Amino acid sequence: MCGIVAYVGSKEASPILLHGLKRLEYRGYDSAGIAVLNDQVNVLKKKGKVDELKKLTQKLKPTGTLGIGHTRWATHGAPSDVNAHPHTSTDGKIALVHNGIFENCDTLRSALQKLGHTFRSETDTEVLAHLIQEYKSRYNVPLEESVRLALEKVVGAYAIVVMDQDEPNKLIAARKASPLVIGLGKNEFYVASDATPLVEHTREVVYLQDEEIAVLEPGQKLSIKTFRNEPQKPAIVELDMEIEELEKGGFPHFMLKEIHQQPDTIADCMRGRLNAKEVWTRLGGMETYRERMMNANRLIITGCGTSWHAGLIGEYLIEDLARIPVEVEYASELRYRNPVINSGDVVIALSQSGETADTLAALQHVKEKGALIYGIVNAVGSSIARITDAGSYIHAGPEIGVASTKAFTAQLTLLSLMAITLGKANNTLHPEYYKELVKELGEIPNKVRNILAKDETIKQIAASIKDASNALYLGRGYNFPVALEGALKLKEISYIHAEGYPAAEMKHGPIALIDENMPVIVLATNLSAYDKIVSNVQEVKARKGMVISVVTEGDKRIKQLSDYTIEIPRTIEPLTPLLSVIPLQLLSYHVAVMRDCNVDQPRNLAKSVTVE
Numbered sequence: 001m002c003g004i005v006a007y008v009g010s011k012e013a014s015p016i017l018l019h020g021l022k023r024l025e026y027r028g029y030d031s032a033g034i035a036v037l038n039d040q041v042n043v044l045k046k047k048g049k050v051d052e053l054k055k056l057t058q059k060l061k062p063t064g065t066l067g068i069g070h071t072r073w074a075t076h077g078a079p080s081d082v083n084a085h086p087h088t089s090t091d092g093k094i095a096l097v098h099n100g101i102f103e104n105c106d107t108l109r110s111a112l113q114k115l116g117h118t119f120r121s122e123t124d125t126e127v128l129a130h131l132i133q134e135y136k137s138r139y140n141v142p143l144e145e146s147v148r149l150a151l152e153k154v155v156g157a158y159a160i161v162v163m164d165q166d167e168p169n170k171l172i173a174a175r176k177a178s179p180l181v182i183g184l185g186k187n188e189f190y191v192a193s194d195a196t197p198l199v200e201h202t203r204e205v206v207y208l209q210d211e212e213i214a215v216l217e218p219g220q221k222l223s224i225k226t227f228r229n230e231p232q233k234p235a236i237v238e239l240d241m242e243i244e245e246l247e248k249g250g251f252p253h254f255m256l257k258e259i260h261q262q263p264d265t266i267a268d269c270m271r272g273r274l275n276a277k278e279v280w281t282r283l284g285g286m287e288t289y290r291e292r293m294m295n296a297n298r299l300i301i302t303g304c305g306t307s308w309h310a311g312l313i314g315e316y317l318i319e320d321l322a323r324i325p326v327e328v329e330y331a332s333e334l335r336y337r338n339p340v341i342n343s344g345d346v347v348i349a350l351s352q353s354g355e356t357a358d359t360l361a362a363l364q365h366v367k368e369k370g371a372l373i374y375g376i377v378n379a380v381g382s383s384i385a386r387i388t389d390a391g392s393y394i395h396a397g398p399e400i401g402v403a404s405t406k407a408f409t410a411q412l413t414l415l416s417l418m419a420i421t422l423g424k425a426n427n428t429l430h431p432e433y434y435k436e437l438v439k440e441l442g443e444i445p446n447k448v449r450n451i452l453a454k455d456e457t458i459k460q461i462a463a464s465i466k467d468a469s470n471a472l473y474l475g476r477g478y479n480f481p482v483a484l485e486g487a488l489k490l491k492e493i494s495y496i497h498a499e500g501y502p503a504a505e506m507k508h509g510p511i512a513l514i515d516e517n518m519p520v521i522v523l524a525t526n527l528s529a530y531d532k533i534v535s536n537v538q539e540v541k542a543r544k545g546m547v548i549s550v551v552t553e554g555d556k557r558i559k560q561l562s563d564y565t566i567e568i569p570r571t572i573e574p575l576t577p578l579l580s581v582i583p584l585q586l587l588s589y590h591v592a593v594m595r596d597c598n599v600d601q602p603r604n605l606a607k608s609v610t611v612e
């Protein structure tokens, strides 16, 4: 949600900033801007995508070797040229970019207006630029000190980068609950809200910690202090990311590339954690805490959106295989409904980005209550990864498409490993069943490959629903959360209204919606409730609904009843979601392309939701 990039060194800043913003556009894309220093602060900003800003820079050709840039996802004030970042102080000398929210901006704005500051935008960000100018002129201190004093007055979550015309060789970066990474070059520094724009410039990075301020001056060592002015030793780490991972690799969209990466990402998630030949599973991150998890009052799985759907499948898996009680809760609800949580509970947090504000806030809350927190996260070194007591990375690699696909199946892989490992430790799995689960999980990447080979057939089926206004997704048992996920994928990228339901719930209400205009996508792979699913399909057909079914290879009965069928390989029921979600991802993708939607950057959405 919003992207920051900044540079100070001896190279021209604007190409670096624009290229970096392009890499970060998946985080926010309603407006973009840069400020470059060349005697004066030169600000260029534009509503729309980074390409619009690029056109402006091609015309105005800003020069300078120090600059800051931002791509925005609006919170305060509509997307517009004027509300785009960077924002400047009244005298125009200080410019800054900001991710996050200043909650007390209205109070501060009124106080600053009384002191003679004039505001140009409706944003919370602009307030900080004026406040820094206020402290600079009042106390005549270096930029880092006026930034520190100003930050003492703001309430909220933020990552900021600040430049000042009067200190032309210096950038100041600071963060509180919003990520910021500093790249170290030779006599130069880069800053970004995540590592993606840095990887092509340097491998050496420092993740700024909460409540830290960094001073970046070429020729000087990186200097970091806390908000209380205590010096900190920068912890330099090596970036483990390849540029190719950030490119589309011949696919028309990141989403399609990421869907097709799944055989590899699922295998990567299992590497070193499962051995099908020797029949074992282990999760290094869980070893120290396994007993505590097995003896917990309950496990509480939390997350948002697609991660929450993965959590629901985690509940089915862990209760089914390890017989440990599990609850799943939206992070935003867990945080604010005053739940009963204590040190006997274990909270499992699921997050692709590791920066989702709702999830982070819930974890801060449960930490105060004494619960153990276990993280299942994709982004290495992210805020959620850092707040947890223990955890496992899912190793899906950078996910750029806003709609989560490969992170979801990697989350499911990890949760399957967790449930199987806990089940073995808890003696709730018969050794033969354990063996079958381990072997079958090892086979999943090949089976996903098999489904991906049906892409063309799925594309043809997509044509049959591309003009629909609504769609219904039905599934039972393990396939119910998959139905929710299928519906979410369709609505977020194609803007078709879609709902997921447990198949048996249809007759309690949604059946009223079914007529010839309602496509119904039925996940019909379960063997345990097969006859009941046959009845559900018959109920839809009796009301002239169009049925697209996802069935197990060789199925005849449901195939006969359906208008279209997608066959997936047979697997054991707890592992079904890893396969049944794949055709739903492809279906949504093709429908969205046929409707001419921006698949990778759907309207109003951002990849990493860093506001509550």
Ligand code: F6R
Pocket: 303, 304, 305, 306, 307, 308, 350, 351, 352, 353, 354, 355, 356, 359, 402, 403, 404, 405, 488, 492, 607, 608, 609
């Ligand atoms: C949907 C999607 C979102 C995210 C949600 C949580 O495709 O991507 O629903 O799943 O915003 O994000 P993370 O997993 O980064 O915490």
